[in-house]
Amino acid sequence: xxxxxxxxxxxxxxxxxxxxxxxxxxxxxxxxxxxxxxxxxxxxxxxxxxxxxxxxxxxxxxxxxxxxxxxxxxxxxxxxxxxxxxxxxxxxxxxxxxxxxxxxxxxxxxxxxxxxxxxxxxxxxxxxxxxxxxxxxxxxxxxxxxxxxxxxxxxxxxxxxxxxxxxxxxxxxxxxxxxxxxxxxxxxxxxxxxxxxxxxxxxxxxxxxxxxxxxxxxxxxxxxxxxxxxxxxxxxxxxxxxxxxxxxxxxxxxxx
Numbered sequence: 001x002x003x004x005x006x007x008x009x010x011x012x013x014x015x016x017x018x019x020x021x022x023x024x025x026x027x028x029x030x031x032x033x034x035x036x037x038x039x040x041x042x043x044x045x046x047x048x049x050x051x052x053x054x055x056x057x058x059x060x061x062x063x064x065x066x067x068x069x070x071x072x073x074x075x076x077x078x079x080x081x082x083x084x085x086x087x088x089x090x091x092x093x094x095x096x097x098x099x100x101x102x103x104x105x106x107x108x109x110x111x112x113x114x115x116x117x118x119x120x121x122x123x124x125x126x127x128x129x130x131x132x133x134x135x136x137x138x139x140x141x142x143x144x145x146x147x148x149x150x151x152x153x154x155x156x157x158x159x160x161x162x163x164x165x166x167x168x169x170x171x172x173x174x175x176x177x178x179x180x181x182x183x184x185x186x187x188x189x190x191x192x193x194x195x196x197x198x199x200x201x202x203x204x205x206x207x208x209x210x211x212x213x214x215x216x217x218x219x220x221x222x223x224x225x226x227x228x229x230x231x232x233x234x235x236x237x238x239x240x241x242x243x244x245x246x247x248x249x250x251x252x253x254x255x256x
Contacts, residue, residue, distance in 0.1 A: 001142060001150070003080040003107040006114045007051050009154035010078065010105075015058040022048040022079070027099045037095055044087035048096070051107075052078040054167065059159065064168035070122050071134075073103060073167045081108040093117045093137050101131050103171045112143025113150065118175045138203060140181035145190070152190040153181045172196050179203050183253050205252035212246040 024045055028038045054076040056063050064073040077100060083089060089108060096106055097119040106117040119137035124130040142150040155161075162173035176192055176199040183202055184190040186209065193199040216239055223235045 001113050003082075003109050003114045006107045006116065006142070006154065006157070007078055007080065009157050010052070011158045011160065012052050012054065012078075013058055016052040016054055016078075018050045018053050020050045022050050024048075027096065030095075030099045032098070033095065040088065040092055041095060041099075044083050044089075044092045046082040046084050047080075048082075049080045050077060051080050054078070054159070054170070056167070061164050061170060062166045064166040066168075071168065072123065073171065075102055076167055076171055077102050077104040079104050079106050081106060083108065089115070090137075090139065093139060094119075094133070097121070097137050098133060103167075105171075105174055106137075110141060110143060113141060114143075115139055115141040116174075116178050116181070118171065118178050120171075120175065138175060138178050138182070140178045140185070142181070144185040145181065146188070149181075149184045149188070149190045153177060153184070156180070156190070156192065175199065179206070182206055186250065187253060202253055205249045209246060209249040209253075212242050212249060216242050216246070 024041055027041050027045075027048075033041070054061075056075075063075070064071065066072070079096070079100070081092075081096070083092065089110075093106060093108070097104060097117070103119070103121055108115045108117065117137050117139040120134040121131045122134045124132045142153060145153070156177045157174065159170070163169035176196060179199045179202050180190055180192050183206065186206070193202055219235050219239050219242070223232055223239075226232050226235060
């Protein structure tokens, strides 16, 4: 499966097609990027393509402006990314979401399968008419789940299956589906949360699960090196506590 398969799964109208290669220099001009960020964009990107633009006149879905002006979404973009070997993909995804002023559905190519990334944005408090990330990007890989789960995810991505009140609702729909794919990598089943709030609860539980799993792995490694029996017992007790907390986090994934 390739990023193009994910784009095709959206089943966008022909008028949305763009298919233009994005120059790296255009991305590197972002004023907030450090020298290291610019190097990552230069060295990490093999090809970035602007695959599609979802505009109100092309899809019949209104643009969105929050009542308080904190969010404005005149259009949505779909982009595909091919990286070079060894690239820090999570950081690169964040930079791309920051560099593009519109919300984007970013689809990256990986050996295991396409990886989808979304990020909510808001208007900057510091600079007029500029946007900033509201929260870190949410990413999920189709290669991390069994084929039937991946197929269910692709089917759920279709534009016609998203809420259609406005473009913000469409993007929230894609966010919920990306979270559901991450949950499916843990639980083995693809199921959409009933509301965006429920999806956010799942995302928080996923973040907690990732943290706990890393801490458990670190403690397990410590036990293997520890020679003192009392200290080994202490570490084992800590692992038990964290595994209970991990079970609670997984329960939140099911209940959300």
